[in-house]
Amino acid sequence: MTYCMSDIHGDYEMYRRMLEKIRLRDEDALYILGDVVDRGPEPIAVLQDMMARPNVRPLLGNHEYMAARCLRFLTKQITEESVAELSADRLMDLFHWQNEGGAPTIEGFRRLDPEGRQAVLEYLMEFELYEELEAGGEKYVLVHAGPDHFSADRPLWDYEIHELIWTRLDYSKVYYHDRFLVTGHTPVAAIPGNEHPDAIFRANRHIAIDCGCIPYGCLGAICLDTGEEFYVKRTIQAHCRD
Template identity: 30%
Template sequence: MGKTYVCSDIHAHADVLQEVLSMMAADDRLYMIGDAVDKGPDGMEALKMLIADPRCEMLLGNHDLMMMQNYECEMHRDEVSILKRDDIFFRWQILNFGNHTWDALMQESDEEQERLMSYLKSRPLLKLLEVNGRKFCLVHAAIPADYPLDDLHDLYLDTIADEKYPFLFNWKSDFVWGRYVTKLPGYTVIVGHTPAQYRGDEYILQDGDDWYDIDCGLAYNEDSSKLALLCLDDMELRYIPIGKKAAFSDRR
């Protein structure tokens, strides 16, 4: 029986992901808890690696959702209001430098674009699992404060469906944007999304032994940026340093 690893916020650093995959045994598992794309140099490559490797399971992050939302808006241009389209375009492509990711996605064939988006649509927002008798809740950012915690189970995009546009979803959901500690009784909650560097730190943040933020800032493309790899079998942490940096930076 292999080991179960968790990492977050690869943010287009395909070389760092490759390093993690090469360290893992054939029967290990890796949960990447969101944000495969944006900020770093090779977003499409990182996403394709996660899809291709059967040891990997990816959850959705806000950047993955922004890309999907932008794609869906383009595919349904005539059906979506210009305000809605502009909202996502501005938030993603202007404020979050998603224009680099969009350009890379548009370099792919129509079939490949559809394959990548279909994969993302099938990904969970929240995943519960048990390792060595310990229960874990994986989510990109937070469990929304108003979400009923009794009978919590693996959650998918239908949880945040948009009532007006059935092919869209609420991409501003706290599942992928929340920056607050959420605890789930009986579980160890593991999130990413808020980089250690955002707090002026470099390493993972813990709140007791039942909440971990493991994002160590690959998004920032800085010397201190690294990936935290957490083994759920023994809670051992490893840090993998940043490799290739993006040619642009959006540290503001």
């Protein structure tokens, strides 16, 4: 079976409960559509669990993009040069990431030993930008935010990173008539006219799966082969910072 979830945002507890709920087996594949890190309390714990599971396939979110850029130069700068020598561009990257909830990711990363840090950095480099697959007789495109500057005859490999991880899709519009577009990034509660703000959004050949796990929503997952949806509701309030 092929499962998708997205926008875990450091909520290790909800993530673990979802894995138990879907009963992920070795022969299944679980695609995680980005934004694993930032905001919630334990982003590094989620990453380390994913790393240990070969059947978890990570896709890049804008938060992993920011984290990878900043953690790489932070590690290098701290060991080789003075932080005071950071360039203005890098300070802006760091400032931007902090504003987007990067603090728990930095703190978790700092607690790792050098090998642990290296493993996390290498894992972030493995995140794919999109995935195209078939399941249950249907075709799917999986991507964190969606194709910006969209054209139906433009192949996915032609899009720049920024066109796939930052955009806000128009969920009232059909993008691909012959396949479903599975996305995170835009919380379902933020989709205009959506009458079910706590459930996976399925209309117009979209499957939007970010149910706003952090800070108030739930974590959703979907099995593409069967269409079955899974939800984990929050039992304790996450300590969320952004």
